Amino acid sequence: MPICHSTNDVAIEIVENGDYLDGTLVIADTQLKGRGQRGNNWESEKKKNLTFSVIIKPGFLPLSHQFLLNIFTSLAVVDTLTPYVTSGLKIKWPNDIYHENQKMGGILIENTVKGTQLYATVIGIGLNINQLDFKVDNATSLSSICERFFDLQQLLKALVLNMEKRYFQLKNEKYDMLRHDYMKSLFWYNQLRWFKADRVFQGKIIGVDESGKLQLMENLQTRSYDLKEITYLIEEDVV
Numbered sequence: 001m002p003i004c005h006s007t008n009d010v011a012i013e014i015v016e017n018g019d020y021l022d023g024t025l026v027i028a029d030t031q032l033k034g035r036g037q038r039g040n041n042w043e044s045e046k047k048k049n050l051t052f053s054v055i056i057k058p059g060f061l062p063l064s065h066q067f068l069l070n071i072f073t074s075l076a077v078v079d080t081l082t083p084y085v086t087s088g089l090k091i092k093w094p095n096d097i098y099h100e101n102q103k104m105g106g107i108l109i110e111n112t113v114k115g116t117q118l119y120a121t122v123i124g125i126g127l128n129i130n131q132l133d134f135k136v137d138n139a140t141s142l143s144s145i146c147e148r149f150f151d152l153q154q155l156l157k158a159l160v161l162n163m164e165k166r167y168f169q170l171k172n173e174k175y176d177m178l179r180h181d182y183m184k185s186l187f188w189y190n191q192l193r194w195f196k197a198d199r200v201f202q203g204k205i206i207g208v209d210e211s212g213k214l215q216l217m218e219n220l221q222t223r224s225y226d227l228k229e230i231t232y233l234i235e236e237d238v239v
Helices: 007-017 068-081 142-146 153-169 176-184
Strands: 025-029 052-057 091-093 096-099 103-115 117-127 192-196 200-208 214-217 220-225 231-233
Touching: 007 025, 007 052, 007 103, 007 117, 052 096, 052 153, 068 091, 068 096, 068 103, 068 117, 068 176, 091 214, 176 200
Parallel strands: none
Antiparallel strands: 025 052, 052 117, 091 096, 096 103, 103 117, 192 200, 192 231, 200 214, 214 220
16 A cells, blocks of 8 residues: 555554454555554655564464564564674664664564464564655664665565564474574673663663563663663763
8 A cells, every 4th residue: 555544553454354364464655653662653754664564373372472473573674684784783672673773673563362362463564774864863774874775675575585484483483593593683782781760770681581571680680671661771861
């Protein structure tokens, strides 16, 4: 479709109607109200970026392992970008895509649960490709990094194939391998950095638990944080 408010909203409507296949793709040239984590809007210039959603049927996955949906998706994006971005490409927990300290893309995962089982998952991906100007300072794009423009259809095809590959790993219960690859790409992993929770402190990211909480080591103690409980701070933000 050329324009929609949010591909995730369209995909959720498809799920509610019940007529879809595992791997159904909803793509738009332009999103008027693209959504990100924490209720944030996603800025995307018309026909410059990849904005799409995928519907999957992860009924095989235990509810306790649902964070693996974030893992396999973010790894598929990294797999797709790595041939072009040879260094500095990271996953900022839980599933933002970063180059150095700038955001390239984000992922929004929305699950439908029936009883004790995952019924459907809508995976929304917004990835900056050919956009050069942004309203925020910490955004970047593949074109800005590589100093050339890219074929969106070619990148979409590669990304869908990488998602399929990582999804098969998930279906085949390659959980340890997926978690290992995720930790290798994790932003600020095992680095002494500043964070803000109920206070400002220095700590090291040492892992992500099975429920998806971020684990930090602070003064030899391990603490776990949910999405809205922790903020990353750069040096300039620390007073």
